[in-house]
């Protein structure tokens with residue numbers, strides 16, 4: 299059984315870092331069902347392919363079992379197909395990559411890169427359509443090569459084995475997790491005992507995509523080998539864990555800390571969360587500029603997209619995010635699959651990273667980047683600047699980011715920490731303004747700054763906004 303993973307992300311040999319396997323050497327690993335060989339059929343700057351070859355020892359699998367050793371225990375498809383053995387091999391051989399860790403290329407772990415995975419071969423009794431229903435919602439395009447049962451007897455028809463190639467812009471850890479869960483789902487004979495542990499594995503590896511997968515019920519049912527009790531448990535936990543998103547949690551934390559809940563303010567006014575204020579500020583600035591085509595970069599779960607859609611003067615809106623899971627939630631919240639065709643044409647959702655130039659970002663009048671830059675590694679900021687200000691070049695850019703000076707107002711805040719675990723930095727007003735002025739100067743924009751939220755003495759407002767206008771645009 300052979301799995302190959304190919305990338306054209308450059309330098310493509312970075313795949314070796316991501317997989318923690320040196321492209322220059324072939325390696326062999328002993329597993330309790332046979333051997334796994336890892337090698338690179340090609341490794342150039344432009345394109346790199348890693349291969350995982352499983353050499354499953356069918357005789358060894360049977361040895362030690364005391365009864366009923368029939369011929370089909372020795373002669374079967376196990377050595378040749380992608381099955382739950384592949385999942386075990388992925389976690390043992392590519393465990394660090396599966397868990398999304400890479401010291402040498404930390405930013406690449408978080409980046410969706412062009413990836414192609416080919417499985418030779420995969421069993422799928424339910425046919426090609428089921429393969430598509432499993433992988434296409436995750437953003438893959440599929441090439442499926444079927445096999446006839448026997449070339450000499452065409453009347454015997456098709457076999458249920460396929461060579462499948464998945465292609466998409468994915469984080470490597472996501473692709474490995476998709477395979478880890480979905481390969482055993484396709485295969486009927488899972489080789490190990492199904493217990494509570496399997497529910498944990500399913501939830502761990504399914505985190506971030508299974509919650510919103512249209513076939514999640516069938517996936518859980520088949521992964522857990524038709525154990526209804528475990529499937530029910532898994533599904534109820536999937537939904538519960540999805541119900542409060544990271545961004546919602548952040549908003550709740552900040553509101554609580556800032557004492558802006560309705561009761562504490564003693565006001566009858568409808569509560570406007572800090573986060574809604576930021577979105578409103580960005581929305582108003584863009585609306586007043588007269589922009590027709592608008593980008594929402596790092597759109598997350600699509601709150602701003604929803605606001606933008608309600609404003610008729612925006613003719614086209616593009617939301618981009620690196621998180622496939624957030625985009626899937628955005629799709630659902632925007633009722634993407636059910637909205638009227640004319641509305642549907644006004645909006646595009648793009649799975650990509652802001653640190654790589656993407657031609658789909660060209661030709662827009664305005665861009666909102668709301669509470670995103672602090673999620674980028676400081677070392678990647680200059681790439682982001684070039685992608686946005688030099689390559690995409692919208693006439694207007696609105697960027698918001700937390701004001702670090704305000705953190706002392708949060709009761710639960712501890713010095714030296716950030717508001718959110720994924721923040722890589724938080725800037726004071728002076729730091730943000732210095733960065734913003736530098737960017738404006740380097741790329742031919744003017745810039746002004748505004749507080750977001752009410753200003754407190756000394757520390758300012760909870761968030762800050764930079765408004766960049768391209769010089770030729772304002773002139």
Ligand code: SAH
Pocket residue numbers: 545595596597598599600601602618619620621624650651652653667668669670673674
């Ligand atoms: N703008 C949204 C979400 C803010 S949370 C809102 O205000 O509601 C930050 C978002 O930035 C997350 O959705 C995260 O996935 C996204 N993000 C982080 N790094 C990114 C990158 N390199 N490229 C694109 N999006 C990124």
